[in-house]
Amino acid sequence: MRTAKEKLNKSLEKEITTVFAQLITDLKTPGESISFIKDFLTETEQILFTKRLAIGYWLAKKRNYENIKKNLKVSSATIATVSEMLKKPGFMLAIKKIESDEWANRWAERIKKIVKK
Numbered sequence: 001m002r003t004a005k006e007k008l009n010k011s012l013e014k015e016i017t018t019v020f021a022q023l024i025t026d027l028k029t030p031g032e033s034i035s036f037i038k039d040f041l042t043e044t045e046q047i048l049f050t051k052r053l054a055i056g057y058w059l060a061k062k063r064n065y066e067n068i069k070k071n072l073k074v075s076s077a078t079i080a081t082v083s084e085m086l087k088k089p090g091f092m093l094a095i096k097k098i099e100s101d102e103w104a105n106r107w108a109e110r111i112k113k114i115v116k117k
Contacts, residue, residue, distance in 0.1 A: 056058065056084040060095045 008016070020068050027033045037046060051072050058068050085091045 025085055033046055051078075052082055052085070055079055056086050056095055059083055059086060060099070 007013075021035075027036055030042065041049070044093055051074060054072055055078065057072060058072075059079070059082065065076055068079050069076060086095070
């Protein structure tokens with residue numbers, strides 16, 4: 001039986017990765033994205049990815065390891081691994097996107113309050 005760790009032809013791997021990235025880009029709404037994630041990933045994979053993102057987000061917000069361990073039910077080793085991942089540009093881009101959405105939502109709420117007055 002073949003495993004996921006076996007290497008693909010580099011050209012084929014690049015093509016498949018490009019198609020996958022384009023698919024992700026083409027998902028237009030959170031509903032479409034959730035539908036894809038639920039159908040494409042196993043429940044375990046979904047939990048793995050969402051916890052990894054949450055760990056990275058909370059580390060960026062300066063939460064301590066104990067708090068993250070307690071709330072997300074993860075090990076210190078997992079947190080340390082994600083801490084290293086935070087140094088990678090793609091992971092940091094994801095965190096920055098989350099933070100910019102939060103900022104935009106906070107300002108949208110403030111503007112709504114001002115306009116209602």
